Amino acid sequence: MNYILYFDYAGICVIAAVMFSFFYRQTIKTRSTRFFIAFMFVALFTVIFDISSTEALKHTQQMPLWLCYVPQILYLGSLVANPVIYLFYIISVVRDKKAIYKWEYLIIFGPFVLQIIFVLISPFIKGAGIFWFNENKEYVHGPLLYVQYAITFSYILGSLILVIVKRKAVTPIQEITIYLYIAINVICVVLQMVMPELLIQQFGITIAVMLIYMSLQNPQDYIDKRQGAFNGLAFDAVFNSNIVRGRKFNILGVRISGLRYIGDTLGEESESEILKEIVQFLIRGAGKKRVFIISQTKYAILLNEGDDGKHITDKIYDRFSQPFSSNGAKISLAVNTCLIGCPEVATNSKDVLSIMDLCLEEKGVAEHNETVVAHKDILAKGQRETLILQAMRQGLKENGFEVFYQPIYSVKQKRLTSAEALIRMKDVGLGFVSPDEFIPLAEKNGLILDIGEFVFRDVCRFINERKLWEMGIENVHVNLSVVQCMQESLHEVLIGIMDEYALDYRMIHLEMTESAAVASEETLKGNMHKLIEKGISFALDDYGTGFSNTVTMMKYPFKLIKLDKSMVWSASDSEKAMSLLKHTISMIKDMNMEIVAEGVETAAQANMLAKMGCDYFQGYYYSRPVNCENFLKTLQEHN
Numbered sequence: 001m002n003y004i005l006y007f008d009y010a011g012i013c014v015i016a017a018v019m020f021s022f023f024y025r026q027t028i029k030t031r032s033t034r035f036f037i038a039f040m041f042v043a044l045f046t047v048i049f050d051i052s053s054t055e056a057l058k059h060t061q062q063m064p065l066w067l068c069y070v071p072q073i074l075y076l077g078s079l080v081a082n083p084v085i086y087l088f089y090i091i092s093v094v095r096d097k098k099a100i101y102k103w104e105y106l107i108i109f110g111p112f113v114l115q116i117i118f119v120l121i122s123p124f125i126k127g128a129g130i131f132w133f134n135e136n137k138e139y140v141h142g143p144l145l146y147v148q149y150a151i152t153f154s155y156i157l158g159s160l161i162l163v164i165v166k167r168k169a170v171t172p173i174q175e176i177t178i179y180l181y182i183a184i185n186v187i188c189v190v191l192q193m194v195m196p197e198l199l200i201q202q203f204g205i206t207i208a209v210m211l212i213y214m215s216l217q218n219p220q221d222y223i224d225k226r227q228g229a230f231n232g233l234a235f236d237a238v239f240n241s242n243i244v245r246g247r248k249f250n251i252l253g254v255r256i257s258g259l260r261y262i263g264d265t266l267g268e269e270s271e272s273e274i275l276k277e278i279v280q281f282l283i284r285g286a287g288k289k290r291v292f293i294i295s296q297t298k299y300a301i302l303l304n305e306g307d308d309g310k311h312i313t314d315k316i317y318d319r320f321s322q323p324f325s326s327n328g329a330k331i332s333l334a335v336n337t338c339l340i341g342c343p344e345v346a347t348n349s350k351d352v353l354s355i356m357d358l359c360l361e362e363k364g365v366a367e368h369n370e371t372v373v374a375h376k377d378i379l380a381k382g383q384r385e386t387l388i389l390q391a392m393r394q395g396l397k398e399n400g401f402e403v404f405y406q407p408i409y410s411v412k413q414k415r416l417t418s419a420e421a422l423i424r425m426k427d428v429g430l431g432f433v434s435p436d437e438f439i440p441l442a443e444k445n446g447l448i449l450d451i452g453e454f455v456f457r458d459v460c461r462f463i464n465e466r467k468l469w470e471m472g473i474e475n476v477h478v479n480l481s482v483v484q485c486m487q488e489s490l491h492e493v494l495i496g497i498m499d500e501y502a503l504d505y506r507m508i509h510l511e512m513t514e515s516a517a518v519a520s521e522e523t524l525k526g527n528m529h530k531l532i533e534k535g536i537s538f539a540l541d542d543y544g545t546g547f548s549n550t551v552t553m554m555k556y557p558f559k560l561i562k563l564d565k566s567m568v569w570s571a572s573d574s575e576k577a578m579s580l581l582k583h584t585i586s587m588i589k590d591m592n593m594e595i596v597a598e599g600v601e602t603a604a605q606a607n608m609l610a611k612m613g614c615d616y617f618q619g620y621y622y623s624r625p626v627n628c629e630n631f632l633k634t635l636q637e638h639n
């Protein structure tokens with residue numbers, strides 16, 4: 001027969017063009033990319049072997065018998081490899097979040113291995129194999145050819161069924177491409193039967209490779225064209241591929257803040273110009289590591305396991321210590337980095353974004369130029385925070401908070417003369433949530449003003465309704481948060497509420513921590529003076545936990561100092577702490593302020609503190625914080 005080989009030559013050109021275009025562009029390496037590369041090579045070799053085996057058939061008479069077999073074996077071997085590799089490729093595309101297990105490899109590869117064995121033994125079993133050369137050195141088919149067809153057909157059918165079942169995993173155009181591959185194969189096989197001399201089957205395969213390249217494997221799909229780095233799609237693909245292959249790796253998260261300001265003031269053009277500069281800088285700084293843009297201001301750099309990325313972050317912090325310039329304006333931007341171990345900390349690419357935000361929150365504003373290493377529970381913590389936040393929002397609307405009272409004992413009067421109001425969150429299925437956990441969250445999310453007002457109002461109502469002064473209570477302590485102290489209108493709000501309940505202003509003591517004093521000096525002083533004028537007193541809370549308490553103590557008109565429980569407790573542990581406590585107390589007394597000792601849990605502590613000159617005690621020895629009814633009962637028992 002006079003075979004027509006033009007289509008095979010055209011096929012080589014097509015594959016070569018696709019390969020050039022594929023390898024020339026920088027792309028990411030995922031499991032499906034690897035199978036695609038294998039698929040391209042197998043297709044290429046099949047075409048080449050098709051040509052060489054066809055040519056060889058023309059010259060069998062001049063060749064020794066064994067040499068006649070070699071090109072045929074190569075061709076038939078590469079031919080049966082096509083559908084297997086294609087099936088693996090399809091599996092890796094539609095199952096991008098799941099591993100291919102060993103047993104699956106075995107089951108799928110098994111028949112293929114059989115096919116190869118058939119090809120290899122054909123020369124030895126002659127008429128019983130796939131093909132053989134008869135006495136006249138003519139190429140003759142054997143019965144095993146039909147087994148070969150059957151296996152190949154099952155592979156193609158397998159990939160077809162897989163796509164139909166899992167069609168949700170691919171886009172419509174990708175689905176069509178996958179069907180097209182199968183359709184083209186079938187058409188070419190039919191054409192081949194009708195016109196045996198026309199070798200067109202391999203050309204069909206190469207066209208299919210090109211289609212897949214264009215719709216499923218185009219490296220351009222993975223590039224953010226505006227900024228020239230890999231995009232979120234690429235990040236998802238690489239992330240999932242690493243996870244399904246059981247690889248461990250680190251992600252260096254880079255988050256930039258201050259960009260919105262540029263957009264607002266200098267315009268979008270400047271913003272995108274600077275973004276481009278940043279991305280190019282990151283790409284250069286990351287060297288061989290891939291840089292992904294995962295959101296407007298967040299970037300991820302893929303690192304190997306054990307690599308903490310310090311060589312990159314050093315460069316980043318160094319660059320960001322200098323301003324960027326655009327249109328003559330100099331712009332300083334802040335940058336934060338975090339290191340996320342995968343899969344220990346993040347198991348899917350979506351988590352990475354949330355973890356980057358959570359890391360930034362944990363880092364706080366104070367520490368700079370340091371990479372935060374995300375810990376294992378950060379997501380769980382973040383989720384709990386979200387739930388608590390929800391519960392607080394709901395609680396503010398639906399009575400989800402309650403104020404507890406912890407009595408304060410006066411040493412001079414030997415009875416309970418005061419109490420601290422402490423907020424409690426009613427149980428909403430999160431277990432006990434301590435104010436130490438939810439108050440900082442409320443501060444971060446702007447809920448603290450409403451919560452603070454709720455507590456203050458509830459305290460005023462309680463004092464007024466139960467006429468606490470008749471039960472020997474001289475005042476109630478209410479905690480103020482930093483955020484409240486920064487409000488210019490704080491005094492108006494508080495006085496307004498007290499007036500609603502016609503409260504004697506002397507019934508209220510406000511407690512604040514040193515951080516409130518530091519954060520808002522002028523505003524706070526203004527507020528304090530206006531409130532003190534009315535008769536309200538102030539207490540400095542948590543004394544002994546900060547560093548410059550003495551300065552704060554002198555700067556502001558505090559009437560009371562509350563010694564932190566840690567200071568009280570450590571006095572029984574060491575001589576030094578004991579002497580510190582003693583001197584602190586006498587110093588405060590010298591300054592004419594009164595002292596409340598917190599965390600008094602035993603009679604021994606109470607005796608010791610009384611001897612040192614403390615005026616008031618608060619602690620479990622007298623009572624835990626209790627709800628208002630129990631508080632009233634405690635008052636009746638004690639006073």
Ligand code: C2E
Pocket residue numbers: 406421422423434435436439452455479480481541542565598599600601618619620621625
């Ligand atoms: P804080 O102002 O230092 O409140 C004293 C804390 O010490 C309370 O914890 C109290 O239950 C605890 N405590 C008192 N005596 C003892 C004792 O003898 N032993 C032990 N182990 N603990 C004792 P609580 O109620 O969990 O409050 C924690 C923090 O939450 C408070 O610390 C305060 O900073 C904040 N907080 C509570 N309620 C409010 C509020 O209404 N507004 C604001 N802004 N913060 C509040």
Ligand code: CA
Pocket residue numbers: 420479511541
């Ligand atoms: Ca307090």
Ligand code: CA
Pocket residue numbers: 541542562563564565598
């Ligand atoms: Ca305290």
